[in-house]
Amino acid sequence: MIVICGATATGKSRLALELAKRLKSVILSADSRQVYREFNIGTAKPTSLEQELVSHYLIDICTPTEIMTVADYQEQAQAIIQFPFLLVSQDTPLLLVGGTGLYIHGITRGIKIPKVPRNTELRTQLKSMDQTQLYMILQQVDPIATGKIHPNDRLRTIRALEVFYVTGYPISMQQGENPPTFPILHVGLDCDAVSINRRITERTQCMIANGLVAEVEDLCVKYGVNLSLLNTLGYREIKQYLNGEISLKQAEEKIIIHTRQFAKRQRTWFRANSEVEWFGADTPDLLDSVWQRIQDFILTT
Known part of the structure; x- marks a missing residue:
């Protein structure tokens, strides 16, 4: 397995897509919000075209009214990993891609999580x-x-x-851990503060331009404004705009600030994992560098 991890907006999905095409493999998403149907723009979910180019799994696997716990995710992911030959050839590594650390740990470390729903x-x-x-x-x-x-x-x-x-x-x-027996390569993407701030700003502006406001509005009408997912990053701020509490520009600024804070927490989480091999997200030869590391990994395992 090859893990592509790191903070939001560092280009994980784009890199994984190119790697999956070269490997003729598939992508398993490790994103705690992309599991929900209809939450598309605000979660930076892979587009229909991207999903046609490379098969993506663990995306759109539950409705917005359901609660997907880490244990639920782990169970569905392991069901796929147990029979990878149904998706790709026996020797082709799977790509686990995302920024939700607990989802990744659930697979790579086999952490045992009590499957107890919220009471x-x-x-x-x-x-x-x-x-x-x-x-x-x-x-x-x-x-x-x-x-x-x-x-x-x-x-x-x-x-x-x-x-x-x-x-x-x-x-x-x-609790405890039951790590898998197959070899895992952890690839982390990182960049400096100036670059990540620029990336977050550009992505936020792109989301709004691509219809984030309409997406939130439709979700509010369909599921009600009190839906818990509508209080998550990007959706909460646009909901405030729709309620007349702030302007659209203020909503955009709030999303950027809150995303920066979220990215900082993600970076701290992944930096604590000594298994991750870091690559600069802005490096011109990023794809070739990671590809070479993957080739070495495959040859030595």
Whole structure:
């Protein structure tokens, strides 16, 4: 398997498309929003033409009203990976491409994730308590988990308690890793702050020019303004514009700022992974450099 990862707007999809054509392979998407149908422009989903050129999987696999958990994604991805010869020849590597770190880890590290859906009623009860109380309860029912969860991490504390009360077993007993046996090459794309800011600005302007406002408007009408996905990056800001809270120019500026912040978090996540081999996204011979590394990888595995 070849992983193409990195922050948003670094050109992962474009590079992966060219590599897949050379390898005569397919692309498995590792993007937590591209799994949803109808969320196209704001998620930078591959176009119909791109999907005709190279087969893409794990895109448009659920409706906007469903919740795709990491465990759900992992299950669907592994079903494909288990029988890759149905998609490509036996010796052709698959391309796993995206910026959702947990999706990638779910495949490359085989992290075990308790398949416990969100329990709204239980979460409401837990959220009514302060963090100190919640953490004390977690220390009693799952002391191992508290060794990995910061006392101020309310989100993970609630999730750990939710898993315990739903299954009757501590989340620490249900976690771990079961990495795959096949070889994996991790290719990361990166660029300097000036370049990533330019890329984000250009992409945001392109999304708006290509109909992002109409996409958000249609989704609001079809699913209601309270749909959780409409509160994600790009959609939230355009929804504010449609509500008359800000101008379109202000919405564009907000998307750019929030995308920069998101890219910074992604970069921090992927930089922590020592397995990733980094390439400059703006390097003139990027495709040839990565292609040569892939050839070396194939020959030595």
